[in-house]
Amino acid sequence: MKFRANLWIGGVLFAAVVIGGTLAPWLAHTDPVMDANLMNAEVPPGGEFWFGTDAQGRDIYSRVLYGARISLTVGIVSQLINTVIGVALGMSAGYFGGWWDDFVNGLTNLMLSIPSLVFALAIMAILQPGLTSLLIALGLTNWSYTCRLSRAATLSIKQQGYVEAARSFGSSNLRIMLLQILPNIAGPIIVIGTLGMGGAVLAEAALSFLGLGIRPPFPSWGSMLSDARDQITTAPWISVFPGLAIFMTVLGLNLLGDGLRDILDPHSQLRKA
Amino acid sequence: MLPYVVRRLLQAVPILLAVAGLVFVMFSVIPGDFASTQMADGRSVVDAEQVARMNKQFGLDDPVHVRFANYAMKLATLDLGTSFRTRQPVINSLLERIWPSLQLAIAAMAFAIALGIPLGFLAALRPGGWLDMQSMFVAVSGLSLPQFWLGLMLMYAFALVLGWFPSFGYGDGNPRYIVLPAVALGVAPLALLARTTRAAVLEVMNADFVRTARAKGNSEVRVMRWHVARNAMVIVLTTLGLQFGSIMGGAVVIEKLFAWPGIGSLLVDSVSLRDIPVVQACILLLVLFFLVVNIIVDVLCALIDPRIKYT
Numbered sequence: 001m002k003f004r005a006n007l008w009i010g011g012v013l014f015a016a017v018v019i020g021g022t023l024a025p026w027l028a029h030t031d032p033v034m035d036a037n038l039m040n041a042e043v044p045p046g047g048e049f050w051f052g053t054d055a056q057g058r059d060i061y062s063r064v065l066y067g068a069r070i071s072l073t074v075g076i077v078s079q080l081i082n083t084v085i086g087v088a089l090g091m092s093a094g095y096f097g098g099w100w101d102d103f104v105n106g107l108t109n110l111m112l113s114i115p116s117l118v119f120a121l122a123i124m125a126i127l128q129p130g131l132t133s134l135l136i137a138l139g140l141t142n143w144s145y146t147c148r149l150s151r152a153a154t155l156s157i158k159q160q161g162y163v164e165a166a167r168s169f170g171s172s173n174l175r176i177m178l179l180q181i182l183p184n185i186a187g188p189i190i191v192i193g194t195l196g197m198g199g200a201v202l203a204e205a206a207l208s209f210l211g212l213g214i215r216p217p218f219p220s221w222g223s224m225l226s227d228a229r230d231q232i233t234t235a236p237w238i239s240v241f242p243g244l245a246i247f248m249t250v251l252g253l254n255l256l257g258d259g260l261r262d263i264l265d266p267h268s269q270l271r272k273a
Numbered sequence: 274m275l276p277y278v279v280r281r282l283l284q285a286v287p288i289l290l291a292v293a294g295l296v297f298v299m300f301s302v303i304p305g306d307f308a309s310t311q312m313a314d315g316r317s318v319v320d321a322e323q324v325a326r327m328n329k330q331f332g333l334d335d336p337v338h339v340r341f342a343n344y345a346m347k348l349a350t351l352d353l354g355t356s357f358r359t360r361q362p363v364i365n366s367l368l369e370r371i372w373p374s375l376q377l378a379i380a381a382m383a384f385a386i387a388l389g390i391p392l393g394f395l396a397a398l399r400p401g402g403w404l405d406m407q408s409m410f411v412a413v414s415g416l417s418l419p420q421f422w423l424g425l426m427l428m429y430a431f432a433l434v435l436g437w438f439p440s441f442g443y444g445d446g447n448p449r450y451i452v453l454p455a456v457a458l459g460v461a462p463l464a465l466l467a468r469t470t471r472a473a474v475l476e477v478m479n480a481d482f483v484r485t486a487r488a489k490g491n492s493e494v495r496v497m498r499w500h501v502a503r504n505a506m507v508i509v510l511t512t513l514g515l516q517f518g519s520i521m522g523g524a525v526v527i528e529k530l531f532a533w534p535g536i537g538s539l540l541v542d543s544v545s546l547r548d549i550p551v552v553q554a555c556i557l558l559l560v561l562f563f564l565v566v567n568i569i570v571d572v573l574c575a576l577i578d579p580r581i582k583y584t
Contacts, residue, residue: 006413035583054560079512118540118559125544125552178475199519205419206526210541225422229530236429243422251417258413 007259013252017245021068030059038125045237054227056217060238063219064245070220070248074134074204075197081139082192086146091177091185093147094154104147111144117203124212135215139199146192153185187264191257198253205246221246278572285564289374290345292560293553297344300549301337317505349398353557354550358543363554366539371558373443374535378524385462392463393470394502400475408467415464420523424457424530441532462520466509473508477501507578514570518563 020027045052051060093104111119120137127133154177157163163180171179207213208222216223221242228238281295335343349352394410396405396571418450431453432440477483486500487493525537532538536555543551575581 055327087376106291110288111294112518113288113560114556114562114565115518115521115559116291118525118556121525121540122296122552123301123554126548199437202419203522206421206522209421210526210529212544222419225419225425229425232425232429235435239422239425239429243419243426246419246422247414247417250419251414254417256412261424 004259004262005257007263010252010255010257010259013248014256017068017249017252018072020065021072024062024065027065044235045228051241052235053129054224054231054235058129058223060241063224064221064241066219067221067224067245068249069240069244070131070214070218071090071201071204073131074138075249075253077135077203078138078142078200078204079193079197081135082141082143082196083146083189085140086143087150087182087185087189089143090147090150090152091154091181094151095173095181101151104151108144108147111141112140116141116199119207120203120207121210121212124207128240129212129215131214134204134207138203142196142199145196146189149188149192150185153188154181157181157184188261191261191265193261194253194257197261198250198257201246201250201253274572274575281568281571285561285568288564289557289561293345293348293557296339296528296553296556297341298337300553301340337506342350348557353554355542355546356551358546358551363550366551367513367536367554367558370534370536373533373552374524374537376446376530377454377458377528377533377535378520380451381459381520382462384455385457385466389463389466393467393476394474394505396467397471397474397478409471410468412464412471415460416468418460419482420457420461421526421530422581423460424454424527427453427457429529442531443532443534454533457530458520458524458527461523462513462516465516466513469509470505471513473505474501477504480504499548503577507574507581508513510574510577514567517566521559521563532539 009067045060051064054060054063087105089107093101119141123137123140124133127136158181163176166180168174204213205222205225208215208220209226211223211226214220214223216227224242225239228235229241231238293456344354351364353367355361355367358361391409396402396408399405428440431437438452439447440449440453442450483496483500486496492502523538524535525540527533528535528537529541537556540552540555540559542548543555
């Protein structure tokens with residue numbers, strides 16, 4: 001089996017973020033929210049504070065570690081919601097056809113015509129800022145590709161002999177969808193999900209940066225950058241590390257997604273970008 | 274050609290209406306209303322009577338379907354309502370912000386196209402070569418960078434340290450002001466274009482008609498220009514159209530970061546203030562823009578590739 005650089009580099013980057021976030025209470029030097037100390041405000045990186053401190057004297061290294069928890073939660077949970085919605089709608093539309101198919105198609109076209117970050121922004125305008133709202137906003141706005149793909153794949157798979165065979169054995173529709181069709185479309189769906197997770201991490205950071213996602217003092221990378229903007233002249237390092245963390249996470253997920261696609265979905269129609 | 278464009282534009286109308294309906298329903302289930310948000314500043318007590326008066330003034334206490342019917346009727350005459358905040362017609366604030374947004378979008382896309390397409394093309398000429406590896410590394414990095422962070426870093430390096438460009442603002446159209454936001458916004462589409470161009474060129478280069486063109490004794494330049502590039506551009510343009518939505522999402526954040534007076538920063542400000550008529554109008558305008566871009570893309574594809582018929 002040939003060495004796949006993107007899969008390995010992506011996997012290592014993503015694993016580093018997962019480990020950093022999971023072990024944050026042990027790896028961090030201070031509490032990310034409570035340990036503010038104005039005596040230590042805006043200390044440059046080095047020595048006691050590896051990544052320096054912010055305007056409230058909080059250790060940026062510790063806050064970046066804890067920030068991984070928020071980004072990963074948002075990335076994983078919102079993408080799971082998207083995947084469940086997309087697969088359920090797409091597979092049922094392809095399987096049953098008829099008016100339901102028309103309805104789902106219309107809904108997908110509608111979703112595709114609204115830029116997803118703009119849609120998420122609109123949802124955040126209704127809900128109170130916070131983690132749950134972010135999960136809802138990002139979980140409801142990015143399922144259209146999964147839906148299209150599941151529908152198209154279901155349309156071709158339901159004509160196969162083994163689906164007919166399962167039906168003649170008396171399998172229920174639900175059973176056929178879950179046991180005969182789903183395993184056959186799982187590969188591309190995992191790929192879209194992985195790439196979508198990177199997108200969700202970016203969207204969370206952007207929304208928090210705009211003050212519409214996670215609010216300070218909680219250490220989301222986006223909200224840290226939003227705070228850091230005011231100190232960019234005096235303490236640029238405050239802006240550097242949260243941004244690098246986002247970049248590393250998303251790069252890891254994108255490389256992982258590309259690598260998985262080469263393995264799971266070699267003849268992909270979705271080789272766009 | 275013209276009937277096709279007109280038909281496509283007409284097809285956009287039901288989509289816009291559906292988006293208007295969706296956005297409208299979303300904002301009518303809203304828990305906190307504008308009137309009480311306006312007054313709940315932590316200092317003053319929310320005056321129930323005043324809330325009722327504001328709700329009446331903006332017609333917010335009618336049933337939902339009545340409000341939507343009114344809204345749709347007004348929409349047809351381009352009356353987008355009155356901003357809760359400024360008490361001015363929404364259309365006025367939109368109109369003064371369209372041009373700055375367009376300027377920024379055009380500048381960013383020009384930057385992305387000027388670098389991204391040649392980069393992808395050169396990378397595809399020697400797949401696996403040095404330039405290919407470099408440019409694909411740049412492309413995957415560009416797609417993973419948070420745009421607003423890139424903007425912040427550009428601002429620090431080129432405005433605050435080197436002082437080459439102003440750090441933010443519109444500068445009354447002074448071109449120096451557009452450089453940093455356009456670059457920050459353009460890097461993601463640049464990366465996308467480089468990747469897509471590379472993939473498209475590689476795909477087309479393996480096609481039978483390219484082999485035939487070579488076999489006929491055409492020069493390599495001619496094969497590339499007339500047989501590969503034209504066919505690859507159709508794929509690139511289509512992808513660009515589909516991905517334009519995420520570019521617009523990026524523009525919203527970049528406009529806010531650089532205090533660029535466009536639709537995006539208006540949207541963000543209005544979301545924070547729950548100025549619902551403005552939020553609705555901004556979303557509709559962005560969706561309209563997205564649809565129009567995709568119509569333009571389809572027309573361009575048909576111009577490049579005569580096999581594409583308008584149906």
